[in-house]
Amino acid sequence: MEKECIVLAGGLGTRLRGTVDDVPKCMAPVAGRPFLHYLFDYLERNGFSRVVLSLGYMHETVERWAASQVRPFRIAASVEPTPLGTGGAIALAAEKTTGRQVYVMNGDTFFDADTDAMRGVHEHMGAAATLALKPMNDFSRYGTVETDDGGRIRTFREKRHCRHGLINGGIYLLDLESGLFDGLGGRFSFETDVLQARVSGTVLGGYVSAGYFIDIGVPEDYRQANADFEAMFAHDEKH
Template sequence: MEARATHIRCIILAGGKGARLRSRVADLPKPMAPVDNRPFLELLLDQLEQQNIHDIVLSLGYKSEHIVRHFAERPRETQRLEFVIEDAPMGTGGAIRMAAERHPAPYYLVLNGDSFCHTDLQDFISSVYRSEFTNGMLAALQPDCSRYGKLTVHKHSGKVIMIEEKKPNAGPGLINAGVYFLSAEFLHKHCLQQGAFSFEQTAFPALVGGGLYAYTKAGPFIDIGIPEDYDFLCAHKEQFFPQREATLSALSE
């Protein structure tokens, strides 16, 4: 399993505009929204680095030059960053397809560049390997699933059985945290559509239908796409990035 894990490439979807954050953030790509004077995207990369994930493809779109310049001026010590830049918005599906075509690998860890889930990603990957399924996703427990839709997961196998549509007063439950472990075989079969398309609408039903493992030991989850959640992260970042906060505290002593 460890040998297989070395062949995983991480794709971060970081092409969003962040139009809903304009009241809080300057005209920057959404993943560059500052959290304690550091771009949110850097905090995602820190999580990956701490968990020995070093091969990263950043899928960029809106104002991509800001991200490229930022990491040219501040290179990562142990991570190799590759950039795939959209000429026009490709949607999540088109962005994943293009990144995978340009940087082939047997397996991909796919993350959204505007959300974070504090999780042992290596255990997530190992859990998918140990399951009867080839592909997996993080399932985060939320007190209210209204914004996301709710997952039904088989208690013993971990298989995703159903995904309910978003609805008011959905109550607590598991949601799709937007972190996937995907095989190249699946992408080659179900992400062939050219042009822009939504991974969630086009390919995700095939994931569920073919057997999708849900890793339910995910930690705190947050999506910075709306001002209220972005404000909450800025005020309570230690809830989501405890290892980084502990490191900074130790260095200051």
Template sequence: MEAIVLAGGLGTRLRSVVNNVPKPMAPIGNKPFLDYIFFYLKKNNIKKVILAVGYKNEIIKHRYGNKYLGIDIEYSIEEEQLGTGGAINQAFKFIDEKESFIINGDTFFYVDLNEMYQFHIKNNADLTIAVKPMKNFERYGKVIDNNNKIEKFTEKEKSKKGNINGGIYILNKEYINSLDLPKVFSFEKDIMEKNVNKDNFIAYKSDTYFIDIGIPEDYNKAQKELEQKI
């Protein structure tokens, strides 16, 4: 199996605690956050990773090179900011298989990737999204589904409970290649929200450990928790 890891984040909301490195390279203990993602991918038998990089990508390339933990690595480099969609679309040029996992480089979600993949195939999905059940949250929008078929994405608001987008996807290469896409676009707005009612988007629910290091509060929480989760 192959995975695209979105590692081009600027980390603007983390600048008060992390400076001068791409967000996925923010240190957790004595290791970059991206190390934990690689440990997780190795456990899940991912053989090849495409790192979609931009901001200060030389820091990432210097640490991981062309192989890390036995995982082959290639780099999809943004010469300009392409948005999440543009970064994914460009990275797919390096994908050899019919589909690929896509992993956000600033979240850690302990999903069983093999089980998620089987679920994706069983449902003949164009896109499968790993969703996390949550209670009492406001940082995230909700993924609304009917028997796992996604019907709607809601905006961020205070919610007592719901399923959030956990930042892990399986996307079919044939599907994304069939779309007429600009060079710069948002994956969330221009693919997920735009096509949810006409294409086969499936929610894979996993109530496993999840953390998003995008804000200082959760970044500090990761310092205390993440080492124990690997």
């Protein structure tokens, strides 16, 4: 069975303007390489066989870079004709996938979660979607995700200061035959119109991982990613 992932790589990176050059957010340079390079390394380590890049803003830049990559997985591109929101982008890119299960990853976050263990949770629960969740302490930038004792997601909370909690780590496993997108089309938000709107009547699983997490969407964390990745991947050969 194919192990497929959609990478949401169409973001403009408006909050990084003035910090990085005018490039798609996934191509922001981190420790000397495009951020997408590290996501590709992660996908390679996790045994993916096919990757669909969901593109929009400056898609040619991403496509040129992707064409230069020599990877053990096949790479395809799905280009939004107009901005479709995260949900519309996933639905469009899913047309280029082949199986019932597909992972989805945000192109501006890196979360070192075990995708095979995540699939085990997903299948055990019979979930329509499973989210990789990251435990965090003393934060206010992210909303929180609350689960019951069995790991089923019950509530999504708005951003507020929390002493500790679980956040959405930006990796999902979807069952494309579950009806998750039924009644939705065109432009819509995956987070709001699917996850939050359907949490009460849909089995959404939570897979908790303590793996390294960073979101480069704001300058402070972008700078932190540069420092972290320089330390973590300094031994890798630059290419």
